[in-house]
Amino acid sequence: MRIVKSKRDLRALVSGWKTDKQEIGVVMTMGALHEGHLSLVDAAKTDNDRVIATIFVNPRQFDNKADLDTYPVDTDADLKKLEDAGVDLVYLPQADEVYPKGYSTTVAVGSMQDCLCGATRPGHMDGVTTVVSKLLIQTSPDRAYFGQKDFQQYLLIQRVASDLDLNVDVIGVPTVREDDNLALSSRNRRLSEEQRAIAPTLYKVESTIADLIRQGEAVDHVLEWGRKVILDSGFDRIDYLEIRSEEDLELLGDVTDRDNLLGGRVFVAAWLGNTRLIDNYPISR
Ligand code: AMP
Secondary structure, eight states: OEEEOSHHHHHHHHHHHHHTTOOEEEEEEOSSOOHHHHHHHHHHHHHOSEEEEEEOOOGGGOSOHHHHHTOOOOHHHHHHHHHHTTOSEEEOOOHHHHSOTTOOOOOOOSGGGSSHHHHHSTTHHHHHHHHHHHHHHHHOOSEEEEEGGGHHHHHHHHHHHHHTTOOOEEEEEOOOBOTTOOBOOGGGGGOOHHHHHHTTHHHHHHHHHHHHHHTTOOHHHHHHHHHHHHHHHTOOEEEEEEEEETTTOOBOOTTSOHHHHHTEEEEEEEEETTEEEEEEEESOO
16 A cells, blocks of 8 residues: 655656556545545545545634644554555645635635535535535546535535536445444544433434424424423433435425435434434434
8 A cells, every 4th residue: 555645746656547548446534544545445446446535634624723733643543444445545734735825716606605514503514615626636536425424514515526627527435333322523532421322312203303204293393392302311402413415415305305305314413411313323224
């Protein structure tokens, strides 16, 4: 496995592979890798001749300095996991390689980014779409793999790739969960034992909401029930609990016809102390 830190070295390796007509898949991460990230690598290995993983804790997507300062970093363990998973190349840039002095361009998607995490974390989505665009240009892959756990991010990146003619297939990989259905996340490492026991409530609530909606319950009613269960379980605050379209994130409510509602997902973000957890679940499972 090659490890490179500069765009120049990255491009040199990638252009050699392109000359040899090798298909390239990329998996972008912020490190602190777990089985969720490795499922993206597995998907990329299956579809491509070469797999690139990137590790970059992107300062521009953190709306909260404490979150950035405490974001878990474990590069040696990450590199071992990527090597064991069969990654060919890891791109591990420093911040000034990604944003050199004078850097001033932002890639921002239209209205789809104004809801969910875009509404509750100012600047976050622009930070994500900007860095992902840069990494897509730098790695010029045939396919790029994103987790459905960050569903809004996945849809926005599909939009960017299409709108900017980046000529890459953006592929969404299903969420990997713990045995108790908590979605794997690097931030789970920060949970106390007590918080960890509370965290799976998000899955219980979103999956129950999906069941109830399929059975014909009213949206307002089930969302109100869900908010109460989340807060009663010990979560400190809810950023959102909503049902939105999987296609364009349009808000779906009781006025919407039922067919639309069945093409929706439950989206949730909530805080346990200083840790913000997100998840989502399709209505029609
Ligand atoms: P992150 O390092 O958290 O920025 O995540 C890097 C990539 O891994 C993103 O595409 C995430 O959506 C994806 N990812 C994170 N957690 C999971 C999970 N539990 N299951 C599947 N993919 C995930």
